[in-house]
Amino acid sequence: MSQPLLRVENLRTHLFLKRGVVKAVDGVNLHVDAGETLGLVGESGSGKSMTSLSILRLLPRQSGRIVEGHIWVDGVDLASLSEEEMARDWRGRRVSMVSQDPMTSLNPVFTVGDQVGAPFRYHGLAHGARAVREAAVKVLRRVRIPSPEKRLDDYPHQFSGGMRQRVVAAMAIACAPRLLIADEPTSNLDVTIQVQMIALFRELQRDSGLGIILITHDLGVAASICQRVAVMYAGRIVEVGDVRTIYRSPAHPYTQALLNAIPHLGQRRRRLHAIAGQPPSLIDPPVGCRFAARCSRRTAQCDAEYPPEVELASGHKVACWRPGPEAA
């Protein structure tokens, strides 16, 4: 097997807050191949955003710190680089991000041309105002902004929501990165724009072999564009596998519970199943399985020790003491 584009090893990211140390990411392993989309799913607070921010080293400056682990991209461990190296050679250049809310991701007081041109300036890919403008036009055309040359001097508020999302995507892909982290890129958009965004991502991937990590709590979105899905719970990945396996034969009770909470078309009479209970505190997480308190298959062993990751089939890994299909 060839070297994956991104390999995250035993990543631990902590948030040092006044009320305690939040172990937001607590031993995450994952990899993304070139041209692949990995879905990182989980509920709010499960650590999926913190994982992605760790990869770009964009954690909250006052509180966030990677305390352990490696983030390998192209044989370089991003976790070991200085802030300057990250900005100069990596962010926006080889690793990029489309952030959570496209409506607030553009600077309101600078023109779209300035902002889309910025990555070219930072990474020295275009020199002089004219070259930067041309580069900006080109990338805006790629994300299908109509007549981009006329819109460079417009400000973000003059764009619609869907167009703004395209502009953000244009900034992210401007310098042809190898890895794109898309953090809930569609959650604030209406459905038609979501579909357009997903199509845009697919196209980029086909054209350039871009690896994508798609962070979402929407299993439907994940199913439609990801090849593989990793399910996060309370700072750890509990199950990972190709999208078909995860949706057809999930082995972890949490994954099963998540899938049961999705409404299905044409099943009007079926009740949706909420997952009882709350995720554990990440300041003082339980020693055993973190899902144990909410799990129907809980045993004494689940409370005593965190389950090791077992590979049920090629690429299908689950961290559970009693994995397997759901009891009927």
Next chain:
Amino acid sequence: MLLYILKRVGQGLISIVGASIVIFFVSRLSGDPIVLLLPTEAPPAVVEQVRRDMGLAEPLWRQYLIFAGNALTGDFGNSYRWQAPALSLVLDRLPATIYLALAALLFSILLSVPFGVLSAVYRGSWIDTLGKGFAMLGQAMPNFWVGLLLILVLAIGFNLLPAYGYGTPAHIIMPAIALGWYPVAAQTRIVRSAMLDVLDSDYIRMGRAVGASERVLIWKYALRNAAIPLVTILGVYFAAMLGGAFVVETIFAWPGVGRTVVEAVFSRDFPVVQAGVLLTSILFVTSNLLVDLSYGLIDPRIRYDR
């Protein structure tokens, strides 16, 4: 846009008329100017004669209408004391006042913007504490005292700068510091809190995510977003400096409008007081209008249609 400006100018005119009414009547509460103009042994008949000649025997409301009518033609009357047109007396002093206010404003910006920005970027660090302490010190010390200290240390102690007067660039330094230090505290805090908000925003993180250096992010992309509250408060302080610099002007023998007006008040020289205050209120209104118009330059979302 034009409509907006016309509307604002109209509102400004109303403010100026209001100011003229207030200053006209309030200055007359200070007492009878004739008493100061004539020797104490002047016979009552002469006093009455002078009073009539100067138009001060008319009822007050009539005096105001005469004053207002003349003022519209640019005639503010002659100074009782200097026997020269009041308006030109004041206008002659205006450049010095504007010069001092601009220098003081510049000084306050040069201190408050870097301190505010760095305090936000390095929140809770020593520079944050230093900035806070430095600004508080300025706010806690009245400007006459700052002025006297500066004279004591820089002019008398080290003989670095002229103690008072007007003319060379060296003369402006101490008055500008004395006048400009007070607003530093408020401006620093405004810049700091605005920058804190902006630095936490999604678009700054997006900028970081595409490879912006911290320098570009902070001084280009963040600062402009934080500029609106700063410009607002700068306008307020600039207007206050234009109108309220008489203490500093007096300490440093600065030939500005403030000092002229204060001297005129003491000698009950009503035409000079009226001309000075009206001129200041015009400057005040103008500076506020300029501040409001500058918002549109800073933030493209602000429009003046309505």
